[in-house]
Amino acid sequence: MIRPLADKAALRREMLARRAALDGAEVARASLAAAARVRELDRWSAAAEVLAYWPTKNEIDTRPLVAELWGRGARVLLPRCRQGEPGLADLACVVCEADLVPGAFSLLEPGPGCALASDAAPDLVLVPGLAFDRKGRRLGFGGGYYDRILARPGMDGALVVGLAHTFQLLPELPADPWDRPVDVLCADGETLWFK
Numbered sequence: 188m189i190r191p192l193a194d195k196a197a198l199r200r201e202m203l204a205r206r207a208a209l210d211g212a213e214v215a216r217a218s219l220a221a222a223a224r225v226r227e228l229d230r231w232s233a234a235a236e237v238l239a240y241w242p243t244k245n246e247i248d249t250r251p252l253v254a255e256l257w258g259r260g261a262r263v264l265l266p267r268c269r270q271g272e273p274g275l276a277d278l279a280c281v282v283c284e285a286d287l288v289p290g291a292f293s294l295l296e297p298g299p300g301c302a303l304a305s306d307a308a309p310d311l312v313l314v315p316g317l318a319f320d321r322k323g324r325r326l327g328f329g330g331g332y333y334d335r336i337l338a339r340p341g342m343d344g345a346l347v348v349g350l351a352h353t354f355q356l357l358p359e360l361p362a363d364p365w366d367r368p369v370d371v372l373c374a375d376g377e378t379l380w381f382k
Contacts, residue, residue: 218248220375323368323381
């Protein structure tokens with residue numbers, strides 16, 4: 188059953204609480220399993236440019252994947268929220284963890300010394316979410332950051348990969364017209380293709 192759009196806030200609270208209740212061992216296990224599924228994607232081994240996210244609050248941990256990309260010389264992009272412009276983020280090149288500084292919402296993001304990537308055209312985009320459904324729809328925090336990023340020129344050819352704990356996969360989510368579904372979901376328990 189589709190929840191009414193008004194229930195998005197309640198669903199966000201519910202999914203945040205469930206994720207916050209995970210212990211460190213469970214997050215580590217799920218992250219290793221989801222990362223292994225990402226590595227099985229054909230695009231992963233050939234990706235020269237990847238837009239990733241830095242994990243927070245028990246999200247699937249992307250740090251081993253990012254370290255692998257750095258190790259093979261791929262260009263790694265991370266979002267940096269624009270101060271005073273809610274919902275907008277720039278993409279910046281990050282070459283090591285030391286490039287990250289505390290930013291908006293207490294997230295680590297590229298520091299001021301990181302070059303902006305106005306020419307971004309990633310092969311792969313790793314996307315977090317609070318929930319996903321079996322049609323590839325994603326529920327985020329509601330700021331629209333990723334919807335705006337994924338609508339930019341240069342993103343058309345990217346494979347958009349959602350990362351999730353298995354409990355975050357729901358039968359169906361409410362959607363808005365501007366929501367861009369993910370192409371594939373790599374959860375710790377399964378990989379689902381939508382494209």
